[in-house]
Amino acid sequence: MALTKVGVLGATGSVGQRFTLLLDNHPEFELYALGASARSAGKAYKDAVTWKQTNLLPEFAKDIVVEECKPAGRFSECEIVFSGLDSDVAGDIETAFAAAGKIVVSNASNFRRSPDVPLIVPIVNPEHLEVVEKRVSDARAAGKERPGFIVCILNCSTAGLVAPLKPLVEKFGAIDALTATTLQAISGAGFSPGVSGIDILDNIVPFIGGEEDKMEWETRKILGSVSADKNGFDLIPEPDMKVSAQCNRVPVSDGHTECISFKFASRPPPSVDQVKDALRKYQCDAFKLGCHSAPKQTIHVLEENNRPQPRLDRDRDAGYGVSVGRVREDPVLDFKMVVLSHNTVIGAAGAGVLIAEILKAKKVL
Amino acid sequence: MALTKVGVLGATGSVGQRFTLLLDNHPEFELYALGASARSAGKAYKDAVTWKQTNLLPEFAKDIVVEECKPAGRFSECEIVFSGLDSDVAGDIETAFAAAGKIVVSNASNFRRSPDVPLIVPIVNPEHLEVVEKRVSDARAAGKERPGFIVCILNCSTAGLVAPLKPLVEKFGAIDALTATTLQAISGAGFSPGVSGIDILDNIVPFIGGEEDKMEWETRKILGSVSADKNGFDLIPEPDMKVSAQCNRVPVSDGHTECISFKFASRPPPSVDQVKDALRKYQCDAFKLGCHSAPKQTIHVLEENNRPQPRLDRDRDAGYGVSVGRVREDPVLDFKMVVLSHNTVIGAAGAGVLIAEILKAKKVL
């Protein structure tokens, strides 16, 4: 099968480097174009990038000549572009690529709240892609070319939160109240400058700008549904689901830990065993669709009382699986538990690649 | 004024070393006896101890000959003993010292739930000492000698939690519901073996044995009151105050961070400014009594949005002050905020010394 040509925008940054790694030897995608700022354009990727990943810079990418982030040159031949751009430049560039007919899968925050842009955790709500699927099928029915569009990757801390909630809502109905205290890894903050070492060594920073608000708002969109006309999304109204987040940065390299508690709307609530059972049995659509990167086990329910731990559990299913431990009754709400997710995989670049795989499996391309 | 002779039980351990440091040059107490296991007895303290504190082993203590933990020898002359014993031996030894007429201020957990033993955070509930004060005055009225007794130091994670709650309850009435997610430093776990480096480096351990249960129970005792007959304590019943704790060990040396949220029983709740104001104006009794170690400012309310942080704020008022930041409304309960306390000072040895200072100021000695 012919590989789909894809590109990476912001390829020299932290997220861009991870896209590049994840696309090395991908069975469906060929990383064909790398975009960065004018300062880097014209250089071989290996000379333009300060490579900071654990895995070596893949051979295939070393000599790709970096281009500016415009839907021209090698990018013209790409059907999908993955964006790891900073939000101060992502808006215009991503709009231009979508206007040029490209599918933009973006890790930037610019369009996450746009009413017609799907905000996706691929193991949670791929059904939200229906909004762009409809646009594509409408165009095709009208004999037009497939239009470009933007799909946003969900913020890393919310991704970990909603993963176990999805199967629970499916099984036991609406969530009435939800609290989450996060212990977030530093890799999510990028590295130029990211979190300063002296700020985080032997320390906790109990604040991440905008993060709590994102978690409280995004959860309403992700757990909400596609609107009846399939042109947008019906968010869960705030009074129906109260959400409270407290976000902390901790001295951990990768893997967000979240201590959450929640209360179902309907009474009586299920038992602890029923909750665990629903989590264990959940199989994400991406896996059912046979997507290459989809986790075999979406939610790992751990029984050891001191798990999950970031160093030991973050790499389950190559970072696409989410671990849940210490599921127990909560004296204030119904249940409390600990959730661990890999922030740069299911919470960033990895999610983008799996979203593209889903789009391909659904024949949107 | 003559100094009161005091001793330290478990002097070679982590807590015992901190008692020894805190008693160096104390204006009211003379550290006169050091007790440890039979293996250490007979040795000079400097030879018996593996000193692991940031401050050097005080000169005065170097050549004190360590004794076994029995109310004999130099301990006979001590009026107070501070216990840093492990709980597997603390029960019998502390009972023997109390029976011998000593005042035992203990960091061990053995008697924390005893109905007639005060469980004290000296900046929060010194009024609970009334139970032992009554026993002492009854004896004195009967022409008897002051009897020995045990006072327990509260567990470190609960100490941080109740410090800001006390002035709020005093001002705005009962707490209906309370949640706390802790990010606890490793120093609290001691060092033989304590938390293993490989377990905590680049990692979070979302479990501390027994800690959540302690926090949920102890809060009811601390915020409860002395019973009418002054022989014990009336705990706040569970239905009246729902408490839920989630405890994590984090790679921080000293200072417990706690993300808490709570709801008052009475409606409407106060405003954020009223809450902050009550916290700022709170002056602990120990300070009013003029105790040497009492914090000038009991609760520091920080306005910077990224504070308190353990490395920057744990040493306020020499570790006897508690820092509170990010006081804000909570979508699920009424308020949420971040509390930071120094676990080995106000949460352990330091609390013990301040309790003894209060007892002296109250003329219980």
Place this chain on the structure above:
Amino acid sequence: MALTKVGVLGATGSVGQRFTLLLDNHPEFELYALGASARSAGKAYKDAVTWKQTNLLPEFAKDIVVEECKPAGRFSECEIVFSGLDSDVAGDIETAFAAAGKIVVSNASNFRRSPDVPLIVPIVNPEHLEVVEKRVSDARAAGKERPGFIVCILNCSTAGLVAPLKPLVEKFGAIDALTATTLQAISGAGFSPGVSGIDILDNIVPFIGGEEDKMEWETRKILGSVSADKNGFDLIPEPDMKVSAQCNRVPVSDGHTECISFKFASRPPPSVDQVKDALRKYQCDAFKLGCHSAPKQTIHVLEENNRPQPRLDRDRDAGYGVSVGRVREDPVLDFKMVVLSHNTVIGAAGAGVLIAEILKAKKVL
């Protein structure tokens, strides 16, 4: 090809767990017996072990019933046993297994200095195995069964040191003087108790018991040769090669960094480029023999001025490759450079498995 049955001694410990992981799905070996203390014997491995590895406990091993460490039961059927035993028990047990005809590949230090026991870094001095090969071929020539014997794995810090020295000595002749300052990861210290978190967080411990002496002595054995009669080893005499080590424990999970400098005996010394070239071209015998775990590139010479770094480079060639950076002239000796090796792979369990693969490739089995 039939798999060779192997066993692991000390299977519940840190090193034993890594042996178990490395033997999961091994193409030549079947992990057939797991040995531990009497306390664990009789339990399924999954119940006897406190699993602390990043990878999950392999399915195949979960239900193997742990046995005592005696050459009986399932161990009778094993041709090779890997020992992760503590040195206080390793002596007698390993001797008993060797006496019973088993090949013992040991990570314990007990026999490292025995004159007839090969001390091996599989990517450096597999030719030292000739001493046991001779014993085996002599026995076979005499019509006897293959005798048992012990092979020792080199201490982790020395393994990193000698890996780049071997090709240099081969190419440019003897080393006259050698200094090494190590920055050693904590995983090498095991986890019961290993290095305490409070001892290593935000700290350096400039001492590891016995380590400097080991490095100074072992280097003479590894870089020395098999004696003429092939019954033992000719160590390089101390005056011919002066070695000085300074060992530090640092807050790094895996990967030993060593800053080394050295002077060749012959004048003039080679150039920096010649040194790098010799390192790059070195191909270890294990790779030439086609061993499964042998690194494709034995020594990675990095040109970036801030490499190697443990987090970024420790996993090259699955931890079997060694990274060298900053090769430059030294104002005091001839050259200085930075060496990084994975202490639990090429410096412990991984080395053991590769040694066994070499023995099999050499038909010693």
Place this chain on the structure above:
Amino acid sequence: MALTKVGVLGATGSVGQRFTLLLDNHPEFELYALGASARSAGKAYKDAVTWKQTNLLPEFAKDIVVEECKPAGRFSECEIVFSGLDSDVAGDIETAFAAAGKIVVSNASNFRRSPDVPLIVPIVNPEHLEVVEKRVSDARAAGKERPGFIVCILNCSTAGLVAPLKPLVEKFGAIDALTATTLQAISGAGFSPGVSGIDILDNIVPFIGGEEDKMEWETRKILGSVSADKNGFDLIPEPDMKVSAQCNRVPVSDGHTECISFKFASRPPPSVDQVKDALRKYQCDAFKLGCHSAPKQTIHVLEENNRPQPRLDRDRDAGYGVSVGRVREDPVLDFKMVVLSHNTVIGAAGAGVLIAEILKAKKVL
């Protein structure tokens, strides 16, 4: 006694903040002017600075209005200015202040290699100040005003190295060869951006730009002497003292650890005990002069085999004392030992304050 008015240049940066802290309640100096970039000028210091120190921003400094770094305004009244400026702006500004008659004590690197600028570790080579003392006394003799001049604070890593060497050279003569491998704390790199957390967590960076060259060159200046005409300095020629440094950044907040070895020029070398004795007996001139910040014990010789450690020993003598441990013979050179110094005290701002105290004690002001 009237306080000497002093100012701080670069007052909002990492080094500037520490100058501000150290000058709080200083018995001889009044911090009177705070200088920063035009962006900060005109603001109260408390509003201009992002305070990142463990100690709170001193009350006295909160409302000082920040000025631009020009020898005008409140700076006109200052006799001394402490410079924590970045090197990209320090050159012009410090030159302007010196030209305006100010004594500039600078932590910037710009003039460290200037032939007539003293480069000072106050506990090591205050006699190098003779070069500026001569300039001052010549001017005074000629009836002129005291001229302005610049004194440079030595780079932190070299400061730790030369502190113990000074008494040894005084006692046992010249050093023939010297090697130092550093394990440097991250605080020295400042915090905008300084060392990124993701670069240093669970990691070592074996490179600090320019640092090794600085150590090798500066050691020759510090251990050299004032030239005969007292107009400059005679550096120790490279062939007379070979120096080799290997510099690493480690995940430690404060305190540089250095593993050093050295060989004396004269034979036979002293014994280990003689070396320790010389270190212990060394009393720095600053202490003899009665300077406020001078350490009572300049070099602490520790006998425990696992010391010095940054977390436990960096604060000896408020960070002005240097700790030395593990003094022992070296198989390659004569001796090896571990040196620990507080990089932001004796290696930066603290050194600057003590230099100013020495100048005042010597009546240069």
